[in-house]
Amino acid sequence: MAVSAADNVPPFIAAQLTHLLSHFRLTLKVEQMWSADKYNSGPFDRFTLLIPFCLDFIKWDVIYNAECPTVAPDVIFGPEDEDFHPFHMPSDDGTQATSCLSDWNYGDPTRLLSLVQFLRDQYVLYQRKRVGEVDDDRLKFEISTILSREGIEMHMSSGAEKPEEVKFAVPLLDMNINKMVPSCPWRYPQKIHLQVVYPVGRKYMSAPSAPRLKLVSSSELKALFSIDDVKLPPWLDGMCLAEYLPNLEEYLEKQVSEAVLSIDLRRQFIEALAIQLGRPVEADPVFCRKATFLSATGVFTFLIHFLIPTQFPKQQPTIMLQSSQHFNSQMAPLKSRPLVDYPWSPRWEPLLMADRVYEFLADEALNFKRQCSEGTLQ
Structure with missing residues (x-):
C-alpha cells in the first residue's frame, strides 16, 4: 500500500511509515489503514502491518494517538501471542532495550523502523523459547543439532481446531547469488530457505516419520531458476535435519551454478538468432x-x-x-x-x-x- 497525502495520513505518520517500508530488510506489507473515527472521516492514524517471519507473515496493529503525536504508538499483537511481552524479555545483548520508546521522537522518521525491528527480534527469541519448552524428545534433539546455524527462525503453532506443530525456516547456501549474476538488478540479497514442519508428539520414536519439507525463495529468484522445479533429496529413515542439510545444500549449489551458466547459453542462442533474423528489437539483457x-x-x-x-x-x-x-x-x-x-x-x-x-x-x-x-x- 502506498503512503501519501492523498491517504489522509498525518505527515509524521506518513514519514515514519514510508521510511519503514523502504528500509526494512525483508518484504513488509501494510494490509490496511483506518481512522479512530468509525466513519473513517478523520485522519488515518492506525494500520495493520504484515511482518515477515518464519517464511510467513504475522499481523500487528500499530495505533497512534493522532491528537497527541509526541506519544509512541501502541502495537497490538496477534491473539496467539498474548504471552508475548517484548519489553520484559532480555534483548540479544542481555539488556531490556526500551530506548526505542523512552526517547520517542515523533519527528524522527527512523523511530518506527527501530521499533518494529526491535519487536521482531524479540519475537524471534519468544518463539524460540516457546519451541524449546515443547515436550517432544525428537524436537528437542533436532533443535540441539541445528541451533549453531545462523538465521534459523522457528514458530510454534497451536489452536483448538488444528494440531500442534513446529515450523523451522532454515537459510541455505553460504553464497552470494547476486554477485553470480552479471549486472544483477536485485536490490536485496537473494536467499533460499528450507521450510521444515514437525508435528508435535509426546514420545520419541526409533524411526520417526519425515517432516514436511519445502523450498522457499523470493519471487525475484524465479528469473534465474524456479525452486518449484527442484526435486528435494529423499529423507532417509532415522535421519535428522543436521544430516539432511549438507546434502541438500551441495545439490542446491550445483543447481544454482547450472542456472547461472544457462544465462550465458541463452545469450549465445539469442546472438545466434541475430545472425539470421537481425538485431532484436527487444531483449532481456540480464537473464536472457x-x-x-x-x-x-x-x-x-x-x-x-x-x-x-x-x-x-x-x-x-x-x-x-x-x-x-x-x-x-x-x-x-x-x-x-x-x-x-x-x-x-x-x-x-x-x-x-x-x-x-x-x-x-x-x-x-x-x-x-x-x-x-x-x-x-x-
Missing part, C-alpha cells in the same frame, strides 16, 4: 529469458517472440508470431499459438539451434500470414 525480432515475408511484417525457459537448453524456447498489420475486433494484434513443435536438441550448438529455428520459421511465417489474411486467428 526473452527476445523479440522484427521480420518480414514480402510485404507482410511480423514480430517473433522467443520465451526462453530457465532450464534451457534442456527445455526449448516457446515461439510466438505477432502480426504488425492485422488486428482483432478489440484492436489487439493477431498472434499465433505458442509454437514448440519445431526441431530441437539440447546437444546442438547455439548456431545449429538458430539455423533449425530459422528453417522452421520460413514455412511457419507463410502459414501465419495466410491465417491472418483469412481471419482464422483471434
Whole structure:
C-alpha cells in the first residue's frame, strides 16, 4: 500500500511509515489503514502491518494517538501471542532495550523502523523459547543439532481446531547469488530457505516419520531458476535435519551454478538468432529469458517472440508470431499459438539451434500470414 497525502495520513505518520517500508530488510506489507473515527472521516492514524517471519507473515496493529503525536504508538499483537511481552524479555545483548520508546521522537522518521525491528527480534527469541519448552524428545534433539546455524527462525503453532506443530525456516547456501549474476538488478540479497514442519508428539520414536519439507525463495529468484522445479533429496529413515542439510545444500549449489551458466547459453542462442533474423528489437539483457525480432515475408511484417525457459537448453524456447498489420475486433494484434513443435536438441550448438529455428520459421511465417489474411486467428 502506498503512503501519501492523498491517504489522509498525518505527515509524521506518513514519514515514519514510508521510511519503514523502504528500509526494512525483508518484504513488509501494510494490509490496511483506518481512522479512530468509525466513519473513517478523520485522519488515518492506525494500520495493520504484515511482518515477515518464519517464511510467513504475522499481523500487528500499530495505533497512534493522532491528537497527541509526541506519544509512541501502541502495537497490538496477534491473539496467539498474548504471552508475548517484548519489553520484559532480555534483548540479544542481555539488556531490556526500551530506548526505542523512552526517547520517542515523533519527528524522527527512523523511530518506527527501530521499533518494529526491535519487536521482531524479540519475537524471534519468544518463539524460540516457546519451541524449546515443547515436550517432544525428537524436537528437542533436532533443535540441539541445528541451533549453531545462523538465521534459523522457528514458530510454534497451536489452536483448538488444528494440531500442534513446529515450523523451522532454515537459510541455505553460504553464497552470494547476486554477485553470480552479471549486472544483477536485485536490490536485496537473494536467499533460499528450507521450510521444515514437525508435528508435535509426546514420545520419541526409533524411526520417526519425515517432516514436511519445502523450498522457499523470493519471487525475484524465479528469473534465474524456479525452486518449484527442484526435486528435494529423499529423507532417509532415522535421519535428522543436521544430516539432511549438507546434502541438500551441495545439490542446491550445483543447481544454482547450472542456472547461472544457462544465462550465458541463452545469450549465445539469442546472438545466434541475430545472425539470421537481425538485431532484436527487444531483449532481456540480464537473464536472457526473452527476445523479440522484427521480420518480414514480402510485404507482410511480423514480430517473433522467443520465451526462453530457465532450464534451457534442456527445455526449448516457446515461439510466438505477432502480426504488425492485422488486428482483432478489440484492436489487439493477431498472434499465433505458442509454437514448440519445431526441431530441437539440447546437444546442438547455439548456431545449429538458430539455423533449425530459422528453417522452421520460413514455412511457419507463410502459414501465419495466410491465417491472418483469412481471419482464422483471434
